[in-house]
Amino acid sequence: MPNAPALASLPTVKVAPRGATRLKAGHVWVYRSDIVSADGVLPGSLVRVSDHRGKPLGTALYSGSSQIAIRMISHDPVADFPALLRQRIGGAIAYREPLVSNTEAYRVIFSEADFLPGLIVDRYGDILSLQILTQGMDADPVRQAITAELTARLHPASIVERVDPRVRELETLPPRASGLVQGEKTSTTFTMNSIRFHFDALEGQKTGAFLDQRENYAAAAQYARGEALDVFCYQGGFALHLARHCSHVTGVDSSRPALEVADQNAALNPRDANQPGIEWIEANAFDLLKDYSSSDHRYDTIVLDPPAFAKTKRDLDAALRGYKELNLRALKMLRPGGILVTCSCSYHVSQSNFLEMLAGAALDAHRTLRLIELRGQAKDHPVLLNVPETAYLKCVIASVR
Numbered sequence: 001m002p003n004a005p006a007l008a009s010l011p012t013v014k015v016a017p018r019g020a021t022r023l024k025a026g027h028v029w030v031y032r033s034d035i036v037s038a039d040g041v042l043p044g045s046l047v048r049v050s051d052h053r054g055k056p057l058g059t060a061l062y063s064g065s066s067q068i069a070i071r072m073i074s075h076d077p078v079a080d081f082p083a084l085l086r087q088r089i090g091g092a093i094a095y096r097e098p099l100v101s102n103t104e105a106y107r108v109i110f111s112e113a114d115f116l117p118g119l120i121v122d123r124y125g126d127i128l129s130l131q132i133l134t135q136g137m138d139a140d141p142v143r144q145a146i147t148a149e150l151t152a153r154l155h156p157a158s159i160v161e162r163v164d165p166r167v168r169e170l171e172t173l174p175p176r177a178s179g180l181v182q183g184e185k186t187s188t189t190f191t192m193n194s195i196r197f198h199f200d201a202l203e204g205q206k207t208g209a210f211l212d213q214r215e216n217y218a219a220a221a222q223y224a225r226g227e228a229l230d231v232f233c234y235q236g237g238f239a240l241h242l243a244r245h246c247s248h249v250t251g252v253d254s255s256r257p258a259l260e261v262a263d264q265n266a267a268l269n270p271r272d273a274n275q276p277g278i279e280w281i282e283a284n285a286f287d288l289l290k291d292y293s294s295s296d297h298r299y300d301t302i303v304l305d306p307p308a309f310a311k312t313k314r315d316l317d318a319a320l321r322g323y324k325e326l327n328l329r330a331l332k333m334l335r336p337g338g339i340l341v342t343c344s345c346s347y348h349v350s351q352s353n354f355l356e357m358l359a360g361a362a363l364d365a366h367r368t369l370r371l372i373e374l375r376g377q378a379k380d381h382p383v384l385l386n387v388p389e390t391a392y393l394k395c396v397i398a399s400v401r
Contacts, residue, residue: 012048013038013062013070020051023058023072026386028112030060030070038062038069043172044135046073046081061117061136065172071117071134082145088116089149099379104190105199107211107380108154113390114382121150122211124199125188126157130181133167147181158183160201178202189268193218195240196268198261210237212377213305213343216395217241219373220341223397226300229292229333231285231326236262238303238341239278240269246301249278256282286322289329302330303341310346319349324361331365334400340369347392354394362400373397 015023019034036052043064049057049072058075078084092114100106109121111133118134128150132138137146147159159181168176179202180186186201192214199209221241230239233251235258243249243266253259259280266278281288285306304326309319327342334340344354351374362369376383377393384390 010048010059011038011041011045011062012050013041013060014050014052014054015057015070016052019070020055020057023049026384028072028117028384028387029068029389030072032067032069035069044139046078046136048077061134063135063171065135066170071112071136073115073117082141085116085142085145086149088114089146090153092116093153095382096380102194103192103214105192105197105209105211106214106378108150110381110390112387113384119146122209123154123156124201124209125190126155127183127185127188127199127201128154128156128159129162129201130159131162131164133164133171135171135173138171138173143181151182156183158185158201160186162201192237193221193241195244197235197237197240197265198268200261204235204258204261210234212345212381212393213237213395214380215378216341216343216375216393219375219395220303220339220397221245223339223372224301224341225339226335227298228301228303229299229330230303230305231289231330232304232306233262233280234258234305236265236278236280238305240265242301242303243269243271243278250281251278252281252283252285252288254282254284286325289326289333293329293332297333298335299333299338300335301339301341302334303343304330305341305343308346309344310348313348315346316348316353319346320353320357323349323354324357324364327358327361328365331362331367331369331400334367336401338400339372340396340398340400342396342398344394345392347389349394351394354396358396358398368401369398370401371396371398 014036015030016034016036019030041062045062047062049060058072059078060070060072092109104125108123109119118137120131122129161181163176163178188199217237224242224245228242228246228249230251233239233253239249239251309322310316375395
């Protein structure tokens, strides 16, 4: 663990001019190709960082495996890493106090955006769900410091770790199963925008729900009306919000387990006797939209919230083609004056890429779009202006004619 060695004993990693320029511009990553020397540095170590001439640039966590070799934690020397961890966790919690309302579920720590690279923590009522994504955060003493501070400040009934096997493989970390870190409780219900949801800490994607869309769910509901279609509905986040404003809602997803949870969530939120329920359809979204658009299905509101199509920069062109196909078919299915809510969580698809794709889809569909709102991730997923990777979610709400 990078615990608290004397500053003089910290190993030094030298970075090339390109890496030093990147750090001086406010980014916090240095790629392995920009490492000049890291002799004898152990994986996960706390290190001093200097440019190729030896000028100090700060303190970082080092990965011996990831292409991101350096993740800065301070531009200053760090004498006591556990104390810094405690301070940063407290700062992350305090940052959200004035920003998060009307929910029991939100992101507590967002990795680099909270100056804790490789650590994700989400809160679902009295359960905390965490992910550890780097060598530097994985050492047992670091884990213990993290859980101790979270417990002292938030008093959870349980802390559950959600493991991403691919990330652990890339970081050459030993295999680890998802499971309880402390406590016994693994499921609960929580409220988001006055709508109730089930939460099972050991099931579902990511840390259990898509909390980054929380504010977009509420925004979409403001404009939704009539017959609505929610494509890639997962556990019903958008659909349940739309249902309070629409005459009928259809949710579509290819995952039966996700739809079963969505149906359970709908049961938690009973509607008036004269309001129809939500129809859930298990289907491939591309196939269903192709069939529906050709068979003259029409809607007043359509939501598109697909998974990330571009995992890497190499996937960008294929991703944009996929987004365009989805949006083109949705646009053809919307009645005049209809509302399109369309999203991308692919960082490699920039906002300008996404808007250009959407404009092209509208031209091909012979429809005109008027932007109502251009949105991003919820405020509990902060964005660092000098670290563009922290801004990944795009959500466009538009009127179609």
